[in-house]
Amino acid sequence: MVSSSLEPLVIAGPTGCGKSAWALQCAQEQEGELICADSRQIFQRMGLGTACPSEEDYAQVRHHGFERLDPRVRYSAGQFIVDTDAFVREIQGRGKRPILVGGTGLYLRAWRFGLEDVLASDPLIRQRLEQERQESLYARLLERDPHSAAVIQPTDRIRTLRALEVLEMSGRCPSALRTTDWQREPRVQAAWVLLWPSVADLDARLRLRVERMFLDGLAEEALALRSYxxxxxxxxxxxxxxxxxxxxxxxxxxxxxxxxxxVFRRHRQYAKRQRTWFQKEAWWRRVCSVNDY
Incomplete structure (x- = not known):
């Protein structure tokens, strides 16, 4: 049995809510190490655009999973489970507390429950769907499964394709599958904390973040990424x-x-989708600020 002091701590919340700074503080106070639970921060060459930890942050505590993959590589929730399990074992083996931090709800839910019931891909269905334009695919998803469409960006072709593929393979809405498949015992024991500021506070934080991103060189990073x-x-x-x-x-x-x-509006829309996702999950301890924890 893992000591309670080494039990993983999961800190999540909408983009810009301050979870990264809080996780860093927790790691310093609790002799912890941080694990990336963000589907974009795992990639190299995207540090500013995805608000990755700074060099100063990296120097203060040990980080795992951040900025380690080439941006041309595909990554999945299944691989996240494998990688995170390995990070947790490694950290606990050193007598430290694993602290997951990020806002990718799918990854965190997958790590909690596993992916045993997720359908494998059907190449024929996928090939047929890939011949259609994204606009028509998303419109179909919006009509057939509005709950899934609410948490998928209209321009997110990968997730739109996967949702329609699951719908055609199973005959059931992906959102309905999530409701039933995830209602089982968790595969891991952890403390789950959701940082949940007011909309007004989050908007103010997002505006400051956007200003800082451009000052730090977001445009130059974007140009370099496009060239790469x-x-x-x-x-x-x-x-x-x-x-x-x-x-x-x-x-x-x-x-x-x-x-x-x-950029502010897009971050705000993304935060809204994250809130929609997390609101359906009852296992989180929701706090409005770090002072409430």
Whole structure:
């Protein structure tokens, strides 16, 4: 049995809520090490656009899983389970507390319950769906499973394709499958804490984040990432909030002020989708600020 002092702590919440800074503080106070639970922060060359830890943060406590993969590589919830289990064992083996931090609800839910019931991909169905335009695919998903569409961006082709694939293979909405398949005993024991600031507080934090991102060189990072990926962007990394808007600014299509406003709106929309996701999960201890923990 793992000592309660070494039990994993999971800190999640919508983008920009301050979970990374809080997790760093917890790691310092509890002799912990941090594990990435963000589907974008695991990639290299995207540090500013995904708000990765700073060099100072990395120097203060040990981090695992951040900025370690080439952005051309595909990654999945299943691989996240494997990697996170290994990180947890390694950290506990050193007598430290594993602290997961991130806002990718699918990854965290998968780590809690496993993916035994997830359907394998059907190449024929996938090939047929891939011949259609994203706009028509998303419209179909919105009509047939609005609950899944609510947590998937209209431009997120990968997740849209997967949702429709599951729907056609099983005859059931992916959102309904989540409701039933996840209602079972967790595969891991951990403390689950959700940082949940007010909408007004989160908006203020997001505006400050956007200003800081551009000051720190978001536009330059976006340009370098586009040059590196060229046409080879199978996982649509360039669709990450901030990069598209930076490209429009760099190409002279919009002003810097308009680019910042658009990035803020996209982050705000993403935070809303994250809230929608987490609201359906009853196992979280929700706190409005770090002072409530």
């Amino acid at each position: 990926l060229a046409e080879d962007d199978p996982a649509l990394r360039l669709k990450t909030p901030g990069y598209c808007e930076a490209f429009l600014y760099l190409d002279g299509e919009i002003s810097l002020g308009e680019a910042k406003e658009r």
